[in-house]
Amino acid sequence: xxxxxxxxxxxxxxxxxxxxxxxxxxxxxxxxxxxxxxxxxxxxxxxxxxxxxxxxxxxxxxxxxxxxxxxxxxxxxxxxxxxxxxxxxxxxxxxxxxxxxxxxxxxxxxxxxxxxxxxxxxxxxxxxxxxxxxxxxxxxxxxxxxxxxxxxxxxxxxxxxxxxxxxxxxxxxxxxxxxxxxxxxxxxxxxxxxxxxxxxxxxxxxxxxxxxxxxxxxxxxxxxxxxxxxxxxxxxxxxxxxxxxxxxxxxxxxxxxxxxxxxxxxxxxxxxxxxxxxxxxxxxxxxxxxxxxxxxxxxxxxxxxxxxxxxxxxxxxxxxxxxxxxxxxxxxxxxxxxxxxxxxxxxxxxxxxxxxxxxxxxxxxxxxxxxxxxxxxxxxxxxxxxxxxxxxx
Numbered sequence: 498x499x500x501x502x503x504x505x506x507x508x509x510x511x512x513x514x515x516x517x518x519x520x521x522x523x524x525x526x527x528x529x530x531x532x533x534x535x536x537x538x539x540x541x542x543x544x545x546x547x548x549x550x551x552x553x554x555x556x557x558x559x560x561x562x563x564x565x566x567x568x569x570x571x572x573x574x575x576x577x578x579x580x581x582x583x584x585x586x587x588x589x590x591x592x593x594x595x596x597x598x599x600x601x602x603x604x605x606x607x608x609x610x611x612x613x614x615x616x617x618x619x620x621x622x623x624x625x626x627x628x629x630x631x632x633x634x635x636x637x638x639x640x641x642x643x644x645x646x647x648x649x650x651x652x653x654x655x656x657x658x659x660x661x662x663x664x665x666x667x668x669x670x671x672x673x674x675x676x677x678x679x680x681x682x683x684x685x686x687x688x689x690x691x692x693x694x695x696x697x698x699x700x701x702x703x704x705x706x707x708x709x710x711x712x713x714x715x716x717x718x719x720x721x722x723x724x725x726x727x728x729x730x731x732x733x734x735x736x737x738x739x740x741x742x743x744x745x746x747x748x749x750x751x752x753x754x755x756x757x758x759x760x761x762x763x764x765x766x767x768x769x770x771x772x773x774x775x776x777x778x779x780x781x782x783x784x785x786x787x788x789x790x791x792x793x794x795x796x797x798x799x800x801x802x803x804x805x806x807x808x809x810x811x812x813x814x815x816x817x818x819x820x821x822x823x824x825x826x827x828x829x830x831x832x833x834x835x836x837x838x839x840x841x842x843x844x845x846x847x848x849x850x851x852x853x854x855x856x857x858x859x860x861x862x863x864x865x866x867x868x869x870x871x872x873x874x875x876x877x878x879x880x881x882x883x884x885x886x887x888x889x890x
Contacts, residue, residue, distance in 0.1 A: 569595075591644075650672060682774065736760060786808060
């Protein structure tokens with residue numbers, strides 16, 4: 498059995514949670530016995546009942562100021578621990594360096610099996626938002642690096658993520674294993690989805706639809722987006738924002754302060770993946786100037802629906818972008834970003850051409866990714882057995 502470990506999982510939605518979910522789903526589809534280990538979350542029962550693989554959840558409490566994230570406490574959850582001791586794995590894979598990573602390491606050590614750890618996020622920025630002491634933040638970063646140091650193999654979702662991991666102090670070997678997406682759709686169907694959703698959203702034919710999908714937190718550079726749009730608010734565009742987070746109320750206030758009420762709509766969290774797919778298809782341009790993200794799934798999902806992204810030259814996330822070929826880049830400057838949006842609004846043919854190229858070069862299916870993952874798992878298991886002198890009869 499393969500164990501997939503992460504500290505958040507649907508119904509909590511973010512890129513890492515969706516990655517863990519797709520690992521579990523596609524490993525199951527390929528005939529593997531797979532089990533998810535994750536903290537409890539409100540409304541989790543519906544997800545557990547719908548999943549074709551087992552999900553084991555343990556007691557958790559909300560993390561202050563980081564809704565909807567939760568802190569797991571498995572060791573005080575007696576029923577969970579009783580089941581936990583009976584679980585037998587062949588390989589464990591953690592997608593975060595926190596509570597579930599400790600469980601994964603415990604299983605690896607006690608059952609003499611390999612541990613794979615994927616480094617997804619810029620954790621230091623998360624810590625700095627909630628902890629004002631640099632000393633404590635440094636200690637927290639050192640703690641998560643110890644998680645990766647004791648893994649048998651460390652993965653990153655794209656090569657540009659490696660400098661962040663090195664900056665945190667990791668000196669070991671890393672392997673690049675890309676993320677996929679589940680949004681591939683034939684072009685003819687995309688056109689129908691686009692037309693239907695634009696009508697539903699009340700867009701006029703001359704309005705450019707801009708889109709942001711992600712946590713509503715300042716680290717995502719949402720303030721940068723709004724400041725840029727305020728410079729061109731005389732133009733016919735509408736930004737739709739999907740997601741939630743601690744900054745929602747402040748974002749609403751900033752929208753009003755900038756006079757963007759008629760240009761920006763917050764749609765909240767969208768759990769229906771088919772609906773989100775239609776919204777991606779309806780958009781003309783995906784705005785993602787985040788310096789916080791490593792390898793965001795949302796950019797790949799938009800690309801799958803032929804919607805190109807506008808990102809920043811300095812961002813790790815922009816590694817997949819070739820300017821004006823499969824996406825767009827500007828300097829980290831609000832006016833430059835605003836000017837690029839205005840320029841692209843005047844050149845819809847360019848948006849179409851670049852969006853088509855994005856779908857071919859950025860988008861990769863999860864099924865294809867998992868086929869690669871399975872081969873890597875086999876190699877890791879074989880290397881582990883050779884290293885530890887384990888003889889299989």
